[in-house]
Amino acid sequence: MYAIDLKGIKKVYKGGVEALKGISLKVQEGDFYALLGPNGAGKSTTIGIISSLVNKSAGQVTVFGFDLDNQLEQAKSQIGLVPQEFNFNQFEPPLQILVNQAGYYGIKRKEAYIRAEKYLKQLDLWEKRDEPARELSGGMKRRLMIARALMHEPRLLILDEPTAGVDIEVRRSMWEFLQKLNAQGVTIILTTHYLEEAEMLCRNIGIIDKGCLVEDTSMKSLLARLDSEIFILDVDPLTHLPSSKSFKITQSDENTLEIELSKQLSLNKVFEELTAQGVRVNSLRNKANRLEELFLELVEKGSINDK
Amino acid sequence: MINSNYAIALKSIWIKEINRFLRIWIQTLVPPAITMTLYFVIFGNLIGKRIGEMGGFDYMSFIVPGLIMMSVITNSYSNVASSFFSAKFQRNVEELLVAPVPNYIIIWGYIGGGVARGLMVGFIVTCVSLFFVDLQIFNIFVLLLSVLCTSILFSIGGLLNAIFARTFDDISIIPTFVLTPLTYLGGVFYSISLLPDFWQGVSHFNPVFYMINAFRYGFLGIADVSLVWSFSIIGLFIVVLYSIVALLLKKGIGTRS
Numbered sequence: 001m002y003a004i005d006l007k008g009i010k011k012v013y014k015g016g017v018e019a020l021k022g023i024s025l026k027v028q029e030g031d032f033y034a035l036l037g038p039n040g041a042g043k044s045t046t047i048g049i050i051s052s053l054v055n056k057s058a059g060q061v062t063v064f065g066f067d068l069d070n071q072l073e074q075a076k077s078q079i080g081l082v083p084q085e086f087n088f089n090q091f092e093p094p095l096q097i098l099v100n101q102a103g104y105y106g107i108k109r110k111e112a113y114i115r116a117e118k119y120l121k122q123l124d125l126w127e128k129r130d131e132p133a134r135e136l137s138g139g140m141k142r143r144l145m146i147a148r149a150l151m152h153e154p155r156l157l158i159l160d161e162p163t164a165g166v167d168i169e170v171r172r173s174m175w176e177f178l179q180k181l182n183a184q185g186v187t188i189i190l191t192t193h194y195l196e197e198a199e200m201l202c203r204n205i206g207i208i209d210k211g212c213l214v215e216d217t218s219m220k221s222l223l224a225r226l227d228s229e230i231f232i233l234d235v236d237p238l239t240h241l242p243s244s245k246s247f248k249i250t251q252s253d254e255n256t257l258e259i260e261l262s263k264q265l266s267l268n269k270v271f272e273e274l275t276a277q278g279v280r281v282n283s284l285r286n287k288a289n290r291l292e293e294l295f296l297e298l299v300e301k302g303s304i305n306d307k
Numbered sequence: 308m309i310n311s312n313y314a315i316a317l318k319s320i321w322i323k324e325i326n327r328f329l330r331i332w333i334q335t336l337v338p339p340a341i342t343m344t345l346y347f348v349i350f351g352n353l354i355g356k357r358i359g360e361m362g363g364f365d366y367m368s369f370i371v372p373g374l375i376m377m378s379v380i381t382n383s384y385s386n387v388a389s390s391f392f393s394a395k396f397q398r399n400v401e402e403l404l405v406a407p408v409p410n411y412i413i414i415w416g417y418i419g420g421g422v423a424r425g426l427m428v429g430f431i432v433t434c435v436s437l438f439f440v441d442l443q444i445f446n447i448f449v450l451l452l453s454v455l456c457t458s459i460l461f462s463i464g465g466l467l468n469a470i471f472a473r474t475f476d477d478i479s480i481i482p483t484f485v486l487t488p489l490t491y492l493g494g495v496f497y498s499i500s501l502l503p504d505f506w507q508g509v510s511h512f513n514p515v516f517y518m519i520n521a522f523r524y525g526f527l528g529i530a531d532v533s534l535v536w537s538f539s540i541i542g543l544f545i546v547v548l549y550s551i552v553a554l555l556l557k558k559g560i561g562t563r564s
Contacts, residue, residue, distance in 0.1 A: 013564070045564075048564060051405050052404065052405065052563075053401055053404055053405060053563055053564065054563060054564040055559050055563055055564065072407075073407035073409070074407070076405060076406060076407040077407045079405065081401075081405050083398075083401065085398065087397065087398035087399050087401050087402070088397075088399050088402070089393075089394070089397060089399045090397060091330070092323075096323075096326070099319075100319050100322070100323045100402070101402055101406070102319075103315055103316055103318065103319025103320075103322075104316045104319055104320075104402065104403055104406035104407075104408050105312070105316075105406055105407065106310075106311065106312025106313070106315045106316060106407075107315065108315060109315075109319075148402075152406075
């Protein structure tokens with residue numbers, strides 16, 4: 001079954017701005033799906049339409065088989081939404097925010113308090129349960145929104161840039177939490193600007209650019225399209241620029257080389273040739289996130305095609 | 308019959324709304340008590356003694372129902388207007404919009420909050436008035452029905468205002484330029500029989516006049532127009548405003564993109 005099935009979704013805002021130009025997209029139940037795109041590409045509009053915060057101009061949306069036009073409430077019950085911006089009452093304490101939210105989904109107060117305790121503890125917010133939400137740190141506010149979205153135990157969790165502005169430690173703990181949720185069967189759709197995050201968490205990926213879906217594939221097949229990778233090598237001070245017929249070498253400074261290596265070649269080849277030329281390699285790292293390169297390539301291709 | 312999930316959702320909105328105005332009681336419950344005490348002292352005690360009787364009652368007894376009603380109107384309206392607009396402003400209205408809650412539950416949820424505050428303030432002002440006048444009740448049923456209907460009507464009015472509002476100024480313009488004049492000209496401080504015929508006619512276009520009229524009847528047993536007419540007008544306004552609000556929420560005007 002598809003967690004979401006979008007058919008020909010269009011959105012034209014007042015003033016004629018066409019945010020979505022007929023997007024069709026299917027996300028399988030149980031998937032961990034990344035929705036990427038530059039700012040203003042239409043990601044948040046897509047999420048807004050799925051969660052019924054934005055009225056679509058055309059097209060059809062079904063959530064676990066429930067049509068958004070005819071079975072709105074059943075469709076809404078399946079979704080937990082973590083929006084990009086903090087959208088809870090800043091004056092209410094986390095415990096009340098969660099209990100109220102559960103109530104909107106028809107969960108009795110007694111049960112709501114039990115669930116609120118569970119999720120506040122899982123997300124390290126229990127100690128802050130009675131403090132006004134505005135006094136929480138940025139990371140805590142993000143986690144509070146995740147806890148709130150989980151109160152009715154949705155089958156589909158949509159996260160719009162959930163780790164924006166949080167430190168690495170919190171980000172990693174959130175990743176771990178989301179992976180556990182996904183392992184329990186919750187379908188997750190994630191938008192993020194941290195492409196490393198998408199690469200690490202998601203099995204499938206869609207890229208939206210200028211209101212169109214320019215890519216919808218598995219993470220593996222997308223990454224397999226990269227035919228070369230760039231590595232940065234920290235080396236002992238260079239006396240001469242080494243050369244190679246197998247790979248491209250550029251010197252960044254006296255201690256740094258950049259190697260562009262075809263996927264057909266192994267790193268052993270690099271070490272062999274450099275060692276033969278008297279270059280000692282002290283450490284090595286990827287120049288950029290691989291997905292980031294592809295993402296830029298796809299988006300730039302779209303821009304060129306537009307011109 | 309209401310779906311049990313909806314009943315829980317409705318109760319949740321009520322609890323949230325009531326907690327909201329109780330949490331800031333110093334801003335919501337105390338000011339009406341102080342303002343009305345001043346009205347009672349200045350208009351009732353000091354000036355009222357010189358005015359003498361109105362409608363067969365001493366002036367203080369005459370204005371008490373109007374002043375209680377004025378507090379109920381203002382507080383029901385401003386509770387819903389500020390709460391719903393604040394929810395829009397902070398975007399936490401989205402908590403309700405993404406949930407499987409039908410629009411009529413959202414509307415009655417906010418009305419419930421407005422009515423709760425309106426009636427609570429009305430009760431406080433009534434208690435304050437007991438220090439100044441021996442309050443009599445002519446018809447408790449008419450009194451309670453009129454205050455309840457008025458509170459519902461102005462709660463819907465506050466919601467309508469908040470749906471359209473884009474800034475905090477927008478939720479203070481209507482109370483200042485529409486609500487306050489309508490209330491003052493609705494017969495709080497005088498019987499409209501004192502007015503020239505033309506202005507009496509104009510007063511009949513003021514919905515607040517009918518509310519104060521019915522409420523005063525509940526206390527004193529006197530009325531400028533019949534109760535059936537008064538309740539029909541109030542009912543009509545409730546139906547019209549409710550329909551507009553329901554339509555706006557359905558279309559997402561002021562709430563969805």
